[in-house]
Every structure is written in structure tokens, then in C-alpha cells.
Amino acid sequence: MSLVNDPSPDKPRLAVIFGGRSSEHGVSCLTAREILAVIDRDRYEVLPVGITRDGAWVEETAQWDELEPGTLPSVREDRPAFAWERLRDVDVVFPVLHGPWGEDGTIQGLLEMADVRYVGAGVLASAVSMDKPFTKTVFSAAGLPQLPYVTIRPWEWKQERSKVEDRIRALGLPVFVKPARAGSSSGVMMVESWGALETAVLAAREFDPKVIVESAARGKRELECAVIQRATGKPTASLVGEITVAEESEHEFYDFEAKYLDGTSKNVVPADISVTLSERIRTYAVQAFEAVGCEGLARVDFFLTDDGLVINEINTMPGFTPYSMFPRLWEATGVSYTDLVDRLIQLALQRDTGLR
Template identity: 50%
Template sequence: MSSLPAPASGPAASDSSRPRVLVLFGGRSSEHAISCATAGAVLRAIDRERYDVLPIGITPRGRWVRVADDPDRWAIVDGRLPEVEDVPEQVLLPQEVGTRELQVIEPGSPAVDLGAVDVVLPLLHGPFGEDGTLQGMLELADVRYVGAGVLASAVGMDKHFMKVVLAGAGLPVGPFVTLRGDDYETDRDGVRAQIAALGLPLFVKPARAGSSIGITRVVDPADLPAAVAEAQRHDPKVVVEAGIVGREIECAVLGGRGGARPRASLPGEIVVTDAAHGFYDFEAKYLDEAAVQLSCPADLPDDVTARVRDVAVRTFEAVDGEGLGRVDVFVTPGGEVVVNEINTMPGFTPFSMYPRMWQESGLSYPDLLDELLQLALERPTGLR
């Protein structure tokens, strides 16, 4: 299994001009600020001689607006989280198949043509962006986009169905219990019995959230109700997972060219070094970099590295992934590789694990962006 992608081919635009890339970010989820930070890094790195770039933000209310093409505007600085601001205008996608023209409308003014786009780079994390909803909208508009399609995005976002699909494909996943709505209140004894069988510690997670938002590590059963309540602040469906003893290893996957199998990077490892963080939580990821050690490539025996990469590719294929995905696994003391999750739109700043793993595998951040855009431009729209 090769680590390095094939060289990028020439631009796949409909004419001789540079392909026009709509960089889309922000969104309605609790990961709005992380999406903005990712976009800032992409705007800084994308090759402007190769691509024409149009940044569009989605406000927390869901309005699409034109935004500043300024990487510094979207960075997380001194704990300040960036946000797409609401303005009266609204950007509209093409309204019929066969056209790629964007429009801007404002109250009391005629629509303004923004021109055509060749591909959308959707840098949205969490619900209403990474979960298949946006991908469905782009499919309806017949617009190419980077990354997973509708089904893979939805499965990758929902930790419950993700585990069901991966287990059905014969991949190893840890024990878990899913709680829907008021399950915990209406059948507390039954739910507690199921959860007790998982042992301790437990990880209580919103089923459809990312960036470790809403996750609680539970070491005392008395803390379970509060953990469930915290997760349900972000999603009415909750997944309770058994804690797995093992090293937290990640592997980056890129879609294959011309029908070839996906490609896996060298794995990386996350080690939380500050006891103030019980696990790799939101603060450790984005606000307290000194509390985390990110090792890439991970110090693993060659045979374990090969198994991690194989499991990562099989996980990507099991959900019908496209473009990119980051597969997170545990490597147990006995060398078993257990899948934790797949993230179909992983963090994408130069310091995020996904691009770092490809950097260590021989593909720079700008070249990785180019590869992803070329994969999307090659991909036909519609059913495939």
C-alpha cells in the first residue's frame, strides 16, 4: 500500500482558465470556530496561481455570505474564537442543473451574479455541514465538492451508525450503548444495566458532534446522569463507549486516483501529557497545545504500522469514503487495532494531525490541498 499519492494532473476546469474554488466554512454547528480556523489555514496555503478562490462563510444562523479573503481574520488568537458575522446579503447556489452560477441577493436590490464555480471545498465540521446535509444540497445543485458523499458523510458523523457499519464490515470496534431521547429517564434500570456491562471508565458522547465537544469521561457511575445531560445539550442521541486501554493512534486516508484503492499515510499518535485533561478534549485540542504531544510518525513496530494502515483503508472503504478521512484507532498492549471512529472532514490546519501525517509521508500541505481539489474535479457529479 503506497503512502504517496500519484502526481496531480493538470487543472480539470471546463475551460482553459484556473479552476474556481469556493472555500466554504463556518456553519451552524458547535464547531463553527474550528471550521473558521481551518479555512484561514487553507486560504493561506492554497496555490493562487493554480486556483481562483472565492471564500464564502455560513453564519451560525445558516446564512451564506461573502467574507474576507484574509487568513489572519479566521485564526484562533489568544483564545479568541473567530465567527462569520451576519449581514443582510445572502449567497445562493445554482438553482438548476447545468448551471454553475452563484448569485448574491440583498433586500431591495436586484440579484448580483458572482460567476461560476468549479468545485466547493466544504471546510465545515459537525452537523449541517459534515453530516451529509450540505453534500445533499451540493448534489442537488450538481456542483462538485471535496470529500465524502451524502451517505459516507452521514455515517461518518453518527457514531452509532458508524459503529454498526464498521462492525458489519468485519472491522473491530469497542463495546458501546446508544441512548435516544429520554431512554435514560424512562428505563433507567435497564439502561444502567446495559451500561454497567461496559465497565469503567466510560466515555459519554453526543452521537453527532466532533472536536470532543460534549464528551465526558466517567469513572464513577454516580456521574453518569450529568454526563448524559451534557452530551444531550449537543445531540438528543448519545453514545456511551467502554474505555479501551491502548495508545491513541490516527491515520490519514486519501482517495485513490483512477479507480485505485485509497492511500494511507504513516500513522501518528496523540499523548495527553497534562493530567488536567482526562482525555484529548476540546481545550487540549485547540486552546492548550502544551498539554498534548503529537508524535508523527508514531513509534510502532512495522507490523503494527501495517495493520493500522490496512484498518484505516478498510474503514474508509466500509463507509464508502471519498477524498479524505482520518481514522482514529486504539492499539492495545497486545497489538490489536480497534477502530474508534472515522472523521470525513478532519481538522485541516497545518498543525492538525491529518496534514501532519501526510507531511511525514512526503506530501506537503499545499500539495495535499491540490491533490484533494484534483480528486474532486475528476469526480463526476450525480450517481457514481
């Protein structure tokens, strides 16, 4: 039960927090710009709050001039400072933060301590979903199919490298090397020869000292499904979409540049798959949502391989521009971008803070 900060009787006070210290800072700014553009100012009193790359909280408009091609916006350091205490005067927060120090349970914990309602998953679900090895442990317990993987903890790479490399070699080539707690494919490399393994691990460790190495399946298609909660709390899944990368692209997989900078990726909605497979993916997506303990929204990613369907990961605050897969999936399912944003805010206003 919430002790303080009941929603205002007139217009609820909504803070949209974005930017942050992670490598996904620019993506967060893009998402915030689009969300702020569609929020009904007749229904909500809106307060945009930016977090700079250095962690300073500022009053930010999220209105950037025309961006150069291949660039992302950034929270401006010369904006007026924002006092954290002002969060206690807010009815609900939309934390549009991607990656560590935002999507990983940190901002959620701050808001829980302040007794402020917010959009999206709670502390535990956010933290687990941000950590790929922990997510896989939960998925395994839920009986969801996955690809083989190896976790490299910081001390293992320094003290037991040969043992770790033996475990990785058992996966066979090729493999994907990823930071354990990063998103948007930041720091991800595909390794096709063992001589390139160390370089890939060191590149991933630039983003996170903890690394995960996954088997790269053959005949892989990347499929995605979005999940939101209904007012009753029951989750429901969208249609299924597919990510494709243009054949002429220089990218071997759906990496950060392909996602956000050079326009070589394409979202196909709905995906060209059978009804049976679509229903299976939607069922798995809801199961993953519930297994992790998500709230509000999530996007669940899958691979369709030569050996069958496997789940890849879950994102508790997926990309949210009108061109991102999450809102496009809901638009194809019958929920507009504007309605989707409003539904998530209303859902957050209706739920209690604290233990739920």
C-alpha cells in the same frame, strides 16, 4: 454523469465554504484560513463563503486579526450576503465544515442537487461517518475490532432509563459518554463513578439528543492514520501518528480544549510503534474508508489498549490546519500541505456528480 457545470477551460472556479452552525464553527474557520492561504490563485479563481452560527451565508475573507490566546475565529455576520444560486457558477466546492450541518451529508446533498463537484465524501458516507453508532454498525459488518458500547436514543433516556442504565453498567467503569453526532470531542465526558452518569449524559445531550456510551479501555494509546484517494480512485494510507496529552495537563483525555485551545496535546509523527502494527493500522484504515464508502479523504482513529488494537471512528473532513494531524501525517509520508490541498481539489474536479 454530470449534466451541467463542466470545469472552466481556463481557471476553475473554486468555492471554499466554512463556518457553519455546529459547535466546531471556530475550528472550521481556522481550517479555511489555512487552506485559503495556500491555494494557487494562478490556477484557481477562489470564492470564500462563510456560514454564520445562525446559518446565514455570507462573503467572508477568512482573514481575522490576531486572535486572543484560547479563542477561535468566527464568521462575521456583517459581511455581504451570498446567494445560493451562485453555486451553479462554481466548478468545485471545498466544504471545510466540521460536525452537523456540514460534515454529515447535508452540504453534500445540497451540492449534489445543484450538480456541483466537491471535495470529500458523498452524502451517505458523510452521514454514516458523522453518526457514531451507525459507523460502528458498518465497522462491525466489515470485521473491524471495536470497544463495547451502548447507544442511548432520545426516547429511551426519557422512557426506559433504568433499562438503559443497566446496559451501560454492564460495560464496567470507566466509560466515555459522547454525543452521537458531534466531533472535536465536544460534549465528551469520562465517567468514573455511576453517580456521575446522568450528568455526563445530560452534558452530551446539550450537543445531540442521541448519545453513545463506550467502554474506556486500559492502557490506551491514541493512534491516527490518514487516507486519500489516488487519481485512479484507489485509497492509500499515510504513516501512523499518535496523540499525546502532557502529563502536567488537567485533561484526562484528548478533549476539545486540549485539541484546540490550551496547547497541552502533542502530535507525534510517526508514532513510536512497530512496523507490523503500523502496517496493520494502515490496512484497517483503508478497510474502514472503503467500508463506509468514503471519497477524497478521511482520518481514521484507533486505540491501542492492553487487549489489542481497536478502531474508534472515521472523520470525513478532519482538521486541516498545517498543525493538524491529517496534513502532518501526509507531510511525513511525502506530500506537502500545499500539494495535499491541490490533490484533493483536482480529484474532485475529475469525478462526476450524481451516482458514482
